Amino acid sequence: MVGSRRATREGLTNAAAFARELAERGWCVVSGMALGIDAAAQQAALDAGGTSVAVLGCGVDVVYPPRHHRLHARLREPGGLLLSEHPPGTPARAGFFPRRNRIVTGLSCGVLVVEAAEQSGSLVSARLAGEQGREVFALPGSLHNPQVRGCLRLIREGAVLVRGVDDILAELTQWQAPAMPVAPRAEASGRNDDPLLRWLSGSPTPADALVGLTEARYRRVPAAPCWRWSWRARRRGSPVAGCASRHRDRIPGHSRPSPARRAHEPGPSDRGRRRRPAPGRRDRLSH
Numbered sequence: 001m002v003g004s005r006r007a008t009r010e011g012l013t014n015a016a017a018f019a020r021e022l023a024e025r026g027w028c029v030v031s032g033m034a035l036g037i038d039a040a041a042q043q044a045a046l047d048a049g050g051t052s053v054a055v056l057g058c059g060v061d062v063v064y065p066p067r068h069h070r071l072h073a074r075l076r077e078p079g080g081l082l083l084s085e086h087p088p089g090t091p092a093r094a095g096f097f098p099r100r101n102r103i104v105t106g107l108s109c110g111v112l113v114v115e116a117a118e119q120s121g122s123l124v125s126a127r128l129a130g131e132q133g134r135e136v137f138a139l140p141g142s143l144h145n146p147q148v149r150g151c152l153r154l155i156r157e158g159a160v161l162v163r164g165v166d167d168i169l170a171e172l173t174q175w176q177a178p179a180m181p182v183a184p185r186a187e188a189s190g191r192n193d194d195p196l197l198r199w200l201s202g203s204p205t206p207a208d209a210l211v212g213l214t215e216a217r218y219r220r221v222p223a224a225p226c227w228r229w230s231w232r233a234r235r236r237g238s239p240v241a242g243c244a245s246r247h248r249d250r251i252p253g254h255s256r257p258s259p260a261r262r263a264h265e266p267g268p269s270d271r272g273r274r275r276r277p278a279p280g281r282r283d284r285l286s287h
Helices: 009-024 037-047 066-075 096-106 122-131 146-156 165-171 195-199 207-214 231-236 239-246 259-264 281-286
Strands: 029-031 052-055 080-083 110-113 135-138
Touching: 009 029, 009 037, 009 165, 029 037, 037 052, 037 066, 052 066, 052 096, 066 080, 096 122, 110 122, 110 146, 110 165, 122 135, 122 146, 135 146, 135 165
Parallel strands: 029 052, 052 080, 110 135
Antiparallel strands: none
């Protein structure tokens, strides 16, 4: 979740509300612990009992901006995380913040831009998110508010217009773990019940584990015949046709041709050769 450092009161309220609801639904809020939208979103996520990750443009032991020393200490506790690509003790520099945006977007499933001016650094984060294959979301606002013109530009360029948290989750369905129903344990009702049923459940079980649990023995299963064949392939003498011809008597509705019929069927060497009539057939035709 990113946005303007000089956010309006409405923007701070929206950032806190979205972060709080996302945290309550089990999502982690990733931001840069900057002034404005970043700090409001991360503070609200931690207050809701959720998790939050702050990617810094300085060392992890450096508090920047200094007024966020309480948020910095809160992120060091369980539920928070401080990340930086710089070694400890590295002071904050202006060139480090645009570079850290790629880490913020890379760790996220989607990027929500709450408020952004036309020349805001949040638009850089939105561009990086699009290059990394992440979803880009934007909150609309008033046409007369210069702090939302960047969001309106993103929406015009194809970003998802967000009215609530449900609009975000509707685009992130592939990242949500579906609830898997737990299959009830099968109860043996007789001697002929399959012993594998008692070991099956809602969680996946490897085949080797099932073999070890049931002490079953592998049985060799004969390979199924190949039924894919065609008249053209059979005329060309392909191995697929040969496989089909061997198992043709097993196909329902087909029977193996008689030796007399197979003798008159054209083979691969008869291509282009004129077929001779049977003896006596020319005389019968002449009469």
